[in-house]
Amino acid sequence: MKKSIGAITIVFPTPVFVVGTYDKDSKPNAMVSAWAGICCSDPACVSISLREATYTYSNILESKAFTVNIPSEQYIKEADYFGIVSGRTEDKFSSVGLTPVKSELVNAPYVKEFPFILECSLLQTIKVGLHTIFIGQIKDVKVEKDVLTKEGSPDFEKIKPLIFNPANRTYYGIGECLGKAFSIGKK
């Protein structure tokens, strides 16, 4: 039996993406987006939804670039901090002690300490309502060597990404592997 809970913005799971940008004075900034994900395979693109009120919004319009940085569990406090304060009033990288590295491919910084990062150039913006979708073309993905499998593929269980539960605003880790996609359904 289903109960209606209204037109709310809750789905499961949502990611914890730290978005890296430069402001007009080249100060690096980082914010958190849970409303984001891959949106095209060719060209390879990722989208993030931002309110105009955020510092990152104007940074991307100016720099035409951003990075998506995926924190591992061990950086839960730093990632959460990035979502609490504004880059307008603070140098967040300095506050949490993480290192911004200037991308050689796009005009944006990535988080040195995070295991998995995407470097993106702005391809398109779409105003939906309060939020605007920023579509970034993925120019490269960089992964810490110690979270790669022997075959050189990103190892989910070593990366240990955070999962955001928007219903009560909590972070979760990943659980057990339950099966192979495009396979378990054949049974």
Add this chain to the structure above:
Amino acid sequence: MKKSIGAITIVFPTPVFVVGTYDKDSKPNAMVSAWAGICCSDPACVSISLREATYTYSNILESKAFTVNIPSEQYIKEADYFGIVSGRTEDKFSSVGLTPVKSELVNAPYVKEFPFILECSLLQTIKVGLHTIFIGQIKDVKVEKDVLTKEGSPDFEKIKPLIFNPANRTYYGIGECLGKAFSIGKK
């Protein structure tokens, strides 16, 4: 030390959303999208990215509506099956023994057995490249009563959503709660 792995479409986590639509003959269909998520809070919107080759693509353009159905772990096989075969050649609901329920709000069916569903009307489409983003305005969210908390909020740990790992195409469950957002970062 980071290693470049190229401009690939991998992020962590991605969701397992079953998208419900009607075709032009009102046959219900279900497909799986991992490239999807909330994209605006006002109006409440969710986006899914689809290739033109999919049956769902033309269904949504015709019906102007879709549902997003979040399977719990127990429906991993059914959800995976929805992603393996095409609705062009098969009635997937019948094949897996799940029940399509006609939404009273939009022209699309939802999956009766799944714990958490969103009913959406098509608001906008954006062609990015091989994929097109379909933005759906969320008209209502319906939740199985037994996965609500005492306070009437969706309970993540009872819903048990699937998490997709695109790096090696496997499904995971959710792990432990690691902390409260907008809070743990203050420490």
